[in-house]
Amino acid sequence: MGMSQVFPTRLSAILTEIEQLHPHGNLQLNDSIVNSIYNSAESIAQQVVNQNEQPRTDWDKRIDDILTSRVFGFPSMLLLLGMIFWMTVAGANVPSAMLADTLFWGQDRLTELCNVLHAPAWFHGLFIEGVYSTLAWVISVMLPPMAIFFPCFTLLEDLGYLPRVAFNLDRLFKKAGAHGKQSLTMSMGFGCNAAGL
Amino acid sequence: MIALAGNPNTGKSTVFNALTGLNQHTGNWPGKTVLRAEGKYINQGYVYNLVDLPGTYSLLANSVEEQVARDYLCFGRPDATVIVVDATCLERNLNLVLQVLEITSKVVVCVNLIDEARRKNITVNTEALEKILGVPVVATAARDRIGLNELINAISNVANDRLVTNPYVVRYTEQIEAAISKIEPIIKELVGEKLNSRWLALRLLDKDQTIITKLEELYPQRDSLVTKVGGELWA
Incomplete structure (x- = not known):
């Protein structure tokens, strides 16, 4: 096909024709078109889809109704998130204390070692009291909450609850010009602000 | 060239992966397929290039996804278009099907998530649907690879013009x-x-x-x- 082909009708001619057919372009065409399509879809669906009466108890839907209902939505959400919060804070205390004890017992031993070897004071100060004890603190404070919080959150995510939290909070967040999804990152932020951001 | 269209979250990408054996990322959230993904599979000596279009509810409004999908269907002229629909909410999905049928007649409708529908006690009469729409309708559960062979056959029939379709036409005022x-x-x-x-x-x-x-x-x-x-x- 070459460019030399002369088109029998030009596009502009068609456009003029259309302009004449409905001069103001306001036959409410779009609405009417959408309506026709929707009605057709509805009638076809009615002909071919059969929703049997009395479906088995749909647990998905039931749980959904409770978790995202107006009345129980917020309390159940606060309860659940509160529980995780509490589990993280309270549950982390025990392993935290254990880790701290172990690691600082290690520091004492290292100090003794330094004394035996007559290591210079700056060495002890820099490596044992500096690097080692900082590391020990960070690990004993951060690791247990993370080890509890993240599996819990992953579990909730796999259960599909997190999107529902986002759904619940969407209205509130919209008022602040944000999106419901951001509640999730915010609650992550309880654990560590860096992660939340 | 086969296009894959459908509402968001009906398992288009799952169908895509099941057909091509690729492992494009699938996930349960809308807007996952932003750019179109492409892959290929071979059936009876023909190579089929599959294009995964972004999920849309219609082709009328003016979001970017809809325009991408519409332009491809209209001007890309695929040999066949597979519309993946969710068996559990067929009515909403049919809106898109009807709009695609207006553009192209070479269509296969893939009623996906048929297992999910069965669980919810919804039955879809695919034969009646096929008769009304005038294009092949295949029930699938792409996650478990159910119905995929039928889908592949239907695609090759339509793409190679072995099957002449007679698409449903929406009548307006x-x-x-x-x-x-x-x-x-x-x-x-x-x-x-x-x-x-x-x-x-x-x-x-x-x-x-x-x-x-x-x-x-x-x-x-x-x-x-x-x-x-x-x-x-x-x-």
């Missing part, structure tokens, strides 16, 4: 139908059989600016021909 019947013939004169003139008539009546621009590109006016010679239009 008398006013609109009258206008269509007036301009459809002259559009046909312009575009021939390459594009669907009824659909173009509708879009032009609706003063769809994106379509007009596209047509201007495809069919430049005679006075602007000189400048467009050597362009990629007929490449």
Whole structure:
């Protein structure tokens, strides 16, 4: 096909024709078109889809109704998130204390070692009291909450609850010009602000 | 070239992966397929290039995804289009099916998530649907690879013109139908059989600016021909 082909009708001619057919372009065409399509879809669906009466108890839907209902939505959400919060804070205390004890017992031993070897004071100060004890603190404070919080959150995510939290909070967040999804990152932020951001 | 269209979250990407054996990322949230993904599979010696279009609820409004999907279906002219629909909410999905059928007749409807529907005690009469829509309808559960062979067969039948489809046509109000019947013939004169003139008539009546621009590109006016010679239009 070459460019030399002369088109029998030009596009502009068609456009003029259309302009004449409905001069103001306001036959409410779009609405009417959408309506026709929707009605057709509805009638076809009615002909071919059969929703049997009395479906088995749909647990998905039931749980959904409770978790995202107006009345129980917020309390159940606060309860659940509160529980995780509490589990993280309270549950982390025990392993935290254990880790701290172990690691600082290690520091004492290292100090003794330094004394035996007559290591210079700056060495002890820099490596044992500096690097080692900082590391020990960070690990004993951060690791247990993370080890509890993240599996819990992953579990909730796999259960599909997190999107529902986002759904619940969407209205509130919209008022602040944000999106419901951001509640999730915010609650992550309880654990560590860096992660939340 | 096979296009894969459908509402968001109906398992288009799962079907895509099941057919191509690729492992494109699938996930349960809308807007996952932003750019279109492509892959291929071989069936009876033919290579099928599968294009995963972004999920849309319609082709009428003007989001980017809808435009990408629509332009591809209309001007990309795939050999067949697979519309993946969710068996559990067929009605909403049918809106898109009807709109695609307006653009192209080479369509296979893939009623996916049939296992999910069964769990919810919903039955879909695919034979009746096939009769009404006038195109092949295949029930699948792509996650478990159920119905995929039937889907592949249906695609090859439609793509190779072994099966002539007779797509359902949405009838509009008398006013609109009258206008269509007036301009459809002259559009046909312009575009021939390459594009669907009824659909173009509708879009032009609706003063769809994106379509007009596209047509201007495809069919430049005679006075602007000189400048467009050597362009990629007929490449």
